[in-house]
Structure formats: structure tokens, C-alpha cells
Amino acid sequence: MTLEIVCPAGTPAALRAAVKAGAHTIYCGFADETNARNFPGLNFGRAEMAEGIAFAHARGSKVLVAINTYPRAGAEHLWHAAIADAETAGADAVILADIGLLAFAAEHHPGLRRHLSVQAAAANSDIINFYADTFDVKRVVLPRVLSVPEIAAINAEIDVETEVFVFGGLCVMAEGRCSLSSYATGESPNMNGVCSPASHVKYSEEPDGLAARLGGYTIHKVGRDEPAPYPTLCKGCFTAGDKTSHTFEDPTSLNAEQLIPQLAKAGVTALKIEGRQRSRSYVAQVVRNFRAAVDAVAEGRPLPAGMLARLSEGQSGTTGAYKKTWR
Amino acid sequence: MDLTIGPNQFFWDADTWAGFYGEMADSAALRVVLGELVCSKRLPFYQDRIPAAVETLLDAGKTVALTSLALVTLKRERKLTADLGAMGVPVEINDLTALSHVPDGAEFWVGPLVNVYNEGTFRWLASRGATRICLPPELPLSSVQVLAALGAELGVAVEVWGFGRLPLAISGRCYHARLHGRTKDNCQFACEDDPDGLSVVTTDGQPFLAMNGVQTLSDSTASLVRKVEELRDAGVSALRLSPQTGAFGSVVAAYRGVLDGSVSPDDAARVLAALAPGGRLSDGFLTGARGADWSGVAV
Incomplete structure (x- = not known):
């Protein structure tokens, strides 16, 4: 079949x-x-x-x-x-x-x-x-x-x-069980049908690269010639312990x-x-x-x-x- | 309004775990939910201490319930979930899988990780035998008001997430294991080193989240201590306090003081901020523009 x-x-x-x-x-x-x-x-x-x-x-x-x-x-x-x-x-x-x-x-x-x-x-x-x-x-x-x-x-x-x-x-998290987006932006998949909404994304050119922020939180920063993926919260680059990495999932x-x-x-x-x-x-x-x-x-x-x-x-x-x- | 101690979200050694419930037996909380919520691999380390903890709490006059796992996938997790009722106390379902094992008409509680967003779901759970529902932390006050009113009409007690790092997500992947270059099956219990979760900070140094094995929490400790009046007016009957290390008896006492009117909300907030990991509080899901917001003065 x-x-x-x-x-x-x-x-x-x-x-x-x-x-x-x-x-x-x-x-x-x-x-x-x-x-x-x-x-x-x-x-x-x-x-x-x-x-x-x-x-x-x-x-x-x-x-x-x-x-x-x-x-x-x-x-x-x-x-x-x-x-x-x-x-x-x-x-x-x-x-x-x-x-x-x-x-x-x-x-x-x-x-x-x-x-x-x-x-x-x-x-x-x-x-x-x-x-x-x-x-x-x-x-x-x-x-x-x-x-x-x-x-x-x-x-x-x-x-x-x-x-x-x-x-x-x-989705890296179990679907419908995630309120990361509303924690950072007030809007979530469960309630609003959106995740990491574009309305809450801000890009800023900084000396060390292009920063992408969601609800004020830096999701990632990329060098001038690197591709800049959309700042989806769970695919960001963060520091935990002494390690800076894509803590949850790579982009x-x-x-x-x-x-x-x-x-x-x-x-x-x-x-x-x-x-x-x-x-x-x-x-x-x-x-x-x-x-x-x-x-x-x-x-x-x-x-x-x-x-x-x-x-x-x-x-x-x-x-x-x-x-x-x-x- | 009264107080419920929610299930511990973290991986504590068995003595710390048992000591905590000994302390809670003497606390001002009326009820306690215990058992493993986050990761079934942790359970064997303290499982044999659960019956004694339940007995201690019952002897102290507390009402006790046993939580289900938040995400049930493996065969042994399904068996564990099916067997929850054998302890003889109500089951708090935090994954609907647990409900599939509750006999028709038997009493059960609903935890904050079940998606109860509206009247239809609330009514349906009540018709199945739910007697107590802790609403998802994400809900705004307008939703809490509607559902608490419905709870009053149906005779179902409504709780909200009153204190603790917020359970924002659950995954098949273990982030503690990933951080250490391992997989979930070979995690070597890396989460044990972080009994309140491990802070996840942005590359600009801004505290944001906390990892706890397969669970992702907020960095901030949610506290509705400044919202007690609105919640009471809405008909919410209990605040849920989520365990953390440190002087948790003082956390319970601060909330009891605010409920009794003997401690001002802002004084209690100062005490709670000093006890919260990282010292940051939030109440934005209820009344703010976003979950991370805090209605009080920055501490």
C-alpha cells in the first residue's frame, strides 16, 4: 500500500x-x-x-x-x-x-x-x-x-x-506541552497558534555580529557572512554550566x-x-x-x-x- | 484559600527527598502531591521511600496524592502509570495516559501539565471524576476567573501555580545528558548535580531558562504572592508551591502569612526572592505581557 x-x-x-x-x-x-x-x-x-x-x-x-x-x-x-x-x-x-x-x-x-x-x-x-x-x-x-x-x-x-x-x-519539545514562547513573548502555540512570533523578533547589528532577539532575549548572534536562521526559541545558542552551545537543538x-x-x-x-x-x-x-x-x-x-x-x-x-x- | 505542595520536579538523593517530606508534614500546607513527575530513570533511587513518606504525611493530617509522569512513552513507564492507583491515594494525572487507567467514576486530581484551557475540557474532566484541578501556569487571569467560577459550580477545587520555577516544556531529549555529550539512555544522572535545575543564560549574560533533564523550566521563580486578592475573588481555592532546596518551610510560611493577612505581599515577595534560585520572581503569565514579567519592584 x-x-x-x-x-x-x-x-x-x-x-x-x-x-x-x-x-x-x-x-x-x-x-x-x-x-x-x-x-x-x-x-x-x-x-x-x-x-x-x-x-x-x-x-x-x-x-x-x-x-x-x-x-x-x-x-x-x-x-x-x-x-x-x-x-x-x-x-x-x-x-x-x-x-x-x-x-x-x-x-x-x-x-x-x-x-x-x-x-x-x-x-x-x-x-x-x-x-x-x-x-x-x-x-x-x-x-x-x-x-x-x-x-x-x-x-x-x-x-x-x-x-x-x-x-x-x-519541535524539540513534546508538542502542545510547551510554553517557552509565551514565557518570552506572551504568545504561545497552545493559546495563540504561534511560536516565537515574528512580531517579537528584533535584529540588531553589533560589533560582534548580527544579534537576533526574541522578547528581548538573545537567541543567537551570527558573524557577517554566516547564514542567520530564524530565531526559534528552542534552537537558540545559550550558555549552561561552562558550555555555550545550541543547548536544546541545533538550527x-x-x-x-x-x-x-x-x-x-x-x-x-x-x-x-x-x-x-x-x-x-x-x-x-x-x-x-x-x-x-x-x-x-x-x-x-x-x-x-x-x-x-x-x-x-x-x-x-x-x-x-x-x-x-x-x- | 490554602496551600498544596506540588511534586518535586528535580532529582534529589533519597535522604534529601525523605527529609523534605518529613519537614512538609510539619508545614502549614494542607495537601501534598508526591512521586516522580519528570523522569522515570530517577524513580528507583527513592521509590522505596514513598510509602513511608505518604504515611508520615497522612499521619500529620495532610491530604496526599501521587503524581503521574509528565510524559509516558516506554513500556515500563506505562506499567508504572497503570500501577499508580495501588498506593491507595488519589492519582494526580499530569499526562492523560494516567487517566486511561483510572477506573470509571473514581476520584482523581488533574495537575498543571494537563491542558485545561477552557470550560469544555474542565467539564469533561469533572464528569470523569476530577475533584481538583491545578490549572496550567500559562493561563491569564481572565481564563482563571472563568474556570474557577465553573469549578465552584461543579464542586471541583481549582488550584493555580503559586510558587516555583515554571515547567515550560517536556521533551523526549535529555538536555543535561546533551550538555555532557551523552544520550538519555546513557545520561549517568547528570541532573543530580543541579537540585534546583541548571541555569540557561543568553550569550549576553541574561538569565533565561533552567534545564532539568528532559524538562525545561523558567529561570525566574514564579510567585503569585502579589495576586492573592484577585485569585481569592476569582474563587481559586489553593496555591500550589513547587519544591526547591533551601528553607522550603519558610516559603510555605510566607504564603500562609499572606493568606492570613499577617504578612504583606511585598514583604513576603522579599523573603521569597531571597530564597529563589537566582533571586528572580515572575507573575507575568497571570497578569503581565509575558510569562517572565514581574509585577513588583525589581529585587
Whole structure:
């Protein structure tokens, strides 16, 4: 069976580009705080969502709507409306993280398929079975804390599908369990759908290089001729003890394309690409590469090698937690 | 309003660990949550001391609960989580995995590492048997007000993070091990050298975070000592104090003094800043522009 490619779309143009490039499935969100990529100028209005879904369906692709932030107390109606509107627009599933929202969707929209977002960080078979039994979740996006053998062990003990990230930005912390960003800036993935927001980034030219600060904290400083990666908090350079280093993670991004055969053997259903904030040409290129790779694996051919390295953030890729030594 | 001692986040040797709970038995806190929250590899070093500590605390009239791990991935961690109920005290779930093992209708508590951001989740947990919920430290006062009011309506006690370095993130990766060029499986317990966490400072020398094995904490010690009035008005019933080394009895006493009105919040803040690792306090998640902010005078 061919692995399903689940591809990001931050705009209707990116959605169309991804469909044309061969994405089996697209995921996207509404243009508000209900989704975890709540960036200025991104995401879909209600009419755009319906049109995008119709475009995808006409070409045999599916569309998943991510409603994966944690609803704000006193404002849950915004998230409830997003679920209703996703169903009306014809979404193939919604991707949810919050328990209250899962319970709401199961009760009020029983016919709308539910996926568990990576933001719920369901990291073992007990909790996955619990979500399946309690909220009839059909697919779980696994957090980026698991090795490939652990993913295989989980799949052996559950009946629902699993989806794993294979390319793009890499959360170093368990997803949905991190408030580093709001500690420094007041805005977080869980509450606002943003991490290390650009509105709180300041660059300054200093004698020893270009400093990038987030909420006033220096995340890194680079020399004049060095590449300056975006100052994502957990990929900064800090001092701990007597060591100055990338304390949590290097400025790298996930590239697990070489692990596709192992992930297929581990029983994974779908491969997810991060990057709803990326351009449509990036999205199209990544989709084409991954589609070629999963088709090759399905037909027993060798993988096309190393095509995506230059698209990676900071020019370096990691396989992250999929290899146990990452820990 | 009263006081809860949260589970120790750090790796302490067994004697220090047991000594701490002996001291807490004589403290002004009404309840204590203990057990391993952060890393299952630490547990064997003090696991056999837990029953005696529970007994000491119960004998002293405290209410006691046992915490789950914050992140459950390994087989032995799943077994550990499934067995938590055997101790005969309520389980505080800090990962929903623990909830999957709570028998239907049995009482449980919810810790600050479970994402309770809104009424829907709060109601759902209450319907499953939650009797006490400590809200995530990230929540602003406006959310705390809504949820504490709901707690009053449903008969669920609502707590907030009152004191301690903030648990900002949990990871599959051990940062103490990484710092020493090791992996988590071969960590050699590097975190033991930092019983309040290891400071993470920016390259400009600004204190920022603290590492604690797989956990990342704030550098500042959160303290809601200056927010007691707002929290009481909202209907919050307890402040959670997170253990650290040093004179923790004095921390508990400072909070009890503020709750009783015998110590002013600013006087208590001075005492707490002197006891906090690094001496910096914050209360910005509740009322500030960002978590690291402090509403009082700089100390």
C-alpha cells in the first residue's frame, strides 16, 4: 500500500499547487486563532475553504482542517463554529487537540471524521486507545518524541491510523506541552497558534555580529557572512554550566525521507510535511519529491536520494527522535 | 484559600527527598502531591521511600496524592502509570495516559501539565471524576476567573501555580545528558548535580531558562504572592508551591502569612526572592505581557 502524503497549505494557491503536485491529502486551517499556524496573511476564509475542498475533491485529493489550538475560556464558540464550518465546507476530517473540543465534535458532529493533532502529544498506545475509544478518533498524529521501533510497537497495539512528520520544522519539545514562547513573548502555540512570533523578533547589528532577539532575549548572534536562521526559541545558542552551545537543538529541521521504508514497515499510514507558512513553490517541490519517494517504496524501487537537503532550514537536516541517539 | 505542595520536579538523593517530606508534614500546607513527575530513570533511587513518606504525611493530617509522569512513552513507564492507583491515594494525572487507567467514576486530581484551557475540557474532566484541578501556569487571569467560577459550580477545587520555577516544556531529549555529550539512555544522572535545575543564560549574560533533564523550566521563580486578592475573588481555592532546596518551610510560611493577612505581599515577595534560585520572581503569565514579567519592584 502507498503511504499517504499529507501536505500543508497556508493559502488557496498552495493548496492548488499541492494537489497538482500529487499530494494525496492537504491540511489547512481557518484564518484565526483556532489553528496552530495563525500567522498574518495565512490561512483560509470560509468561502476559500469550501472552494479549496471542492478543487481537491474534484482531483481525488482529501482536505483536513486543523482546529488544533486550545480554545480560550469564555470564547469556545469560535472553535465550535470552526468545526461546524469545516463540516459544511466538506472537510474529510478535522484535526483536534483539546479534549473539550473532541467531546464537542463527537457529540455535535458525529459524522465528521476526527484526527488527533500532534498538539495532543499522544505518545503511547494506552492513551491512543483511550482517545479512540472515548472520542472515536480515527487517526493520531504522533508527537516527535518517538523512535521508529517505538512507532512500530505502538501500531501493533492500536487499531487507528498513525501519521508522522517527515519533513520541515522540528519541535524539540513534546508538542502542545510547551510554553517557552509565551514565557518570552506572551504568545504561545497552545493559546495563540504561534511560536516565537515574528512580531517579537528584533535584529540588531553589533560589533560582534548580527544579534537576533526574541522578547528581548538573545537567541543567537551570527558573524557577517554566516547564514542567520530564524530565531526559534528552542534552537537558540545559550550558555549552561561552562558550555555555550545550541543547548536544546541545533538550527536544523526534520528530514526523514531516508526513513520512509522503515516507517512503512512500522505500520504508519500517512507522512506529514510541516510548513503551512511556506510558499506554494516550496510546497509543490516537497510534495513532488515525497510522492516520488512513496511511489518508489510502494513499487519496491530504491529511494531517490538527498533531493530535499537544500530546502531545509539552516541547510542541515536531522532525523530527530526517529533515531534513539537523538535523545 | 490554602496551600498544596506540588511534586518535586528535580532529582534529589533519597535522604534529601525523605527529609523534605518529613519537614512538609510539619508545614502549614494542607495537601501534598508526591512521586516522580519528570523522569522515570530517577524513580528507583527513592521509590522505596514513598510509602513511608505518604504515611508520615497522612499521619500529620495532610491530604496526599501521587503524581503521574509528565510524559509516558516506554513500556515500563506505562506499567508504572497503570500501577499508580495501588498506593491507595488519589492519582494526580499530569499526562492523560494516567487517566486511561483510572477506573470509571473514581476520584482523581488533574495537575498543571494537563491542558485545561477552557470550560469544555474542565467539564469533561469533572464528569470523569476530577475533584481538583491545578490549572496550567500559562493561563491569564481572565481564563482563571472563568474556570474557577465553573469549578465552584461543579464542586471541583481549582488550584493555580503559586510558587516555583515554571515547567515550560517536556521533551523526549535529555538536555543535561546533551550538555555532557551523552544520550538519555546513557545520561549517568547528570541532573543530580543541579537540585534546583541548571541555569540557561543568553550569550549576553541574561538569565533565561533552567534545564532539568528532559524538562525545561523558567529561570525566574514564579510567585503569585502579589495576586492573592484577585485569585481569592476569582474563587481559586489553593496555591500550589513547587519544591526547591533551601528553607522550603519558610516559603510555605510566607504564603500562609499572606493568606492570613499577617504578612504583606511585598514583604513576603522579599523573603521569597531571597530564597529563589537566582533571586528572580515572575507573575507575568497571570497578569503581565509575558510569562517572565514581574509585577513588583525589581529585587
